[in-house]
Amino acid sequence: MKLKDLAPRKLKEASLDRLGKPIKRFRAGDMWRSDFDYVGMLQAGVNAPEALFENIDHLNLLYESFTDVNYHTEAKDLGSAIEWLEDADGEEDIEKANDFLFSFRAACAKTLKNITKGK
Secondary structure (H helix, E strand, O other): OOHHHHOOOOOOOOOEOOOOOEOOOOOOOOOOOOOOOHHHHHHHHHOOOOOOHHHHHHHHHHHHHHHHOOOHHHHHHHHHHHHHHHOOOOHHHHHHHHHHHHHHHHHHHHHHHHHOOOO
Protein backbone atom coordinates (compact mmCIF):
# COMPACT_ATOMS: atom_id res chain seq x y z
CA MET A 1 0.00 0.00 0.00
CA LYS A 2 1.29 3.45 -0.87
CA LEU A 3 0.98 6.49 1.35
CA LYS A 4 -1.05 8.37 -1.26
CA ASP A 5 -3.66 5.61 -1.04
CA LEU A 6 -4.20 6.47 2.62
CA ALA A 7 -4.90 10.17 2.09
CA PRO A 8 -8.54 11.18 1.58
CA ARG A 9 -9.28 11.78 -2.09
CA LYS A 10 -11.91 14.49 -1.72
CA LEU A 11 -11.25 16.68 1.27
CA LYS A 12 -13.11 19.91 1.74
CA GLU A 13 -10.97 22.28 3.76
CA ALA A 14 -12.62 23.33 6.97
CA SER A 15 -12.69 27.11 6.91
CA LEU A 16 -15.06 27.79 9.81
CA ASP A 17 -15.01 26.65 13.42
CA ARG A 18 -18.06 25.28 15.25
CA LEU A 19 -19.31 28.79 15.93
CA GLY A 20 -18.99 29.84 12.29
CA LYS A 21 -15.87 31.94 12.82
CA PRO A 22 -13.01 31.73 10.28
CA ILE A 23 -10.19 29.36 11.18
CA LYS A 24 -6.66 30.66 10.90
CA ARG A 25 -4.72 28.35 8.55
CA PHE A 26 -2.29 25.97 10.30
CA ARG A 27 1.44 26.68 10.42
CA ALA A 28 3.99 24.37 12.02
CA GLY A 29 4.55 25.53 15.58
CA ASP A 30 0.97 26.69 16.14
CA MET A 31 -0.31 25.95 19.63
CA TRP A 32 -3.88 25.27 20.73
CA ARG A 33 -6.41 28.07 20.39
CA SER A 34 -10.17 28.08 19.99
CA ASP A 35 -9.89 28.28 16.19
CA PHE A 36 -7.09 25.71 15.84
CA ASP A 37 -6.90 24.16 12.35
CA TYR A 38 -6.79 20.42 13.12
CA VAL A 39 -7.41 19.43 9.50
CA GLY A 40 -4.60 21.72 8.35
CA MET A 41 -2.26 20.24 10.96
CA LEU A 42 -3.03 16.70 9.79
CA GLN A 43 -2.55 17.75 6.17
CA ALA A 44 0.84 19.20 7.14
CA GLY A 45 1.62 15.85 8.77
CA VAL A 46 0.67 13.92 5.63
CA ASN A 47 2.98 16.23 3.67
CA ALA A 48 5.84 16.29 6.20
CA PRO A 49 9.25 16.69 4.53
CA GLU A 50 11.91 14.01 4.29
CA ALA A 51 14.33 13.52 7.19
CA LEU A 52 17.09 15.93 6.22
CA PHE A 53 19.19 18.03 8.58
CA GLU A 54 17.82 21.25 7.04
CA ASN A 55 14.26 20.12 7.88
CA ILE A 56 14.84 19.38 11.56
CA ASP A 57 13.55 22.76 12.79
CA HIS A 58 10.33 22.36 10.81
CA LEU A 59 9.86 18.79 12.05
CA ASN A 60 10.35 19.94 15.66
CA LEU A 61 7.75 22.70 15.22
CA LEU A 62 5.33 20.19 13.73
CA TYR A 63 5.95 17.83 16.66
CA GLU A 64 5.30 20.64 19.16
CA SER A 65 1.97 21.44 17.48
CA PHE A 66 0.82 17.81 17.47
CA THR A 67 1.70 17.24 21.12
CA ASP A 68 0.27 20.57 22.26
CA VAL A 69 -3.18 19.62 20.94
CA ASN A 70 -2.89 16.07 22.33
CA TYR A 71 -2.30 14.21 19.08
CA HIS A 72 0.35 12.09 20.78
CA THR A 73 -0.56 8.89 18.95
CA GLU A 74 0.11 10.48 15.56
CA ALA A 75 3.20 12.35 16.86
CA LYS A 76 4.88 9.25 18.30
CA ASP A 77 6.64 8.26 15.08
CA LEU A 78 7.50 11.88 14.28
CA GLY A 79 9.28 12.11 17.63
CA SER A 80 11.21 8.93 16.86
CA ALA A 81 12.15 10.27 13.41
CA ILE A 82 13.46 13.48 14.98
CA GLU A 83 15.54 11.53 17.51
CA TRP A 84 17.08 9.36 14.77
CA LEU A 85 17.82 12.45 12.68
CA GLU A 86 19.36 14.38 15.58
CA ASP A 87 21.63 11.45 16.46
CA ALA A 88 22.37 10.43 12.86
CA ASP A 89 25.94 9.55 12.00
CA GLY A 90 25.31 7.73 8.75
CA GLU A 91 22.93 6.97 5.93
CA GLU A 92 21.32 4.07 7.81
CA ASP A 93 20.16 6.44 10.56
CA ILE A 94 18.63 8.79 7.99
CA GLU A 95 16.82 5.84 6.38
CA LYS A 96 15.47 4.81 9.80
CA ALA A 97 14.25 8.39 10.39
CA ASN A 98 12.51 8.32 7.01
CA ASP A 99 10.86 5.00 7.91
CA PHE A 100 9.42 6.63 11.03
CA LEU A 101 8.32 9.64 8.97
CA PHE A 102 6.48 7.32 6.59
CA SER A 103 4.62 5.82 9.56
CA PHE A 104 3.86 9.31 10.89
CA ARG A 105 2.44 10.39 7.53
CA ALA A 106 0.31 7.23 7.36
CA ALA A 107 -1.06 7.84 10.88
CA CYS A 108 -1.93 11.42 9.94
CA ALA A 109 -3.65 10.27 6.75
CA LYS A 110 -5.68 7.69 8.67
CA THR A 111 -6.81 10.22 11.28
CA LEU A 112 -7.54 12.79 8.59
CA LYS A 113 -9.66 10.30 6.70
CA ASN A 114 -11.58 9.39 9.89
CA ILE A 115 -12.34 12.97 10.94
CA THR A 116 -13.35 14.15 7.49
CA LYS A 117 -15.85 11.37 6.73
CA GLY A 118 -19.08 12.88 5.58
CA LYS A 119 -17.63 16.30 4.77
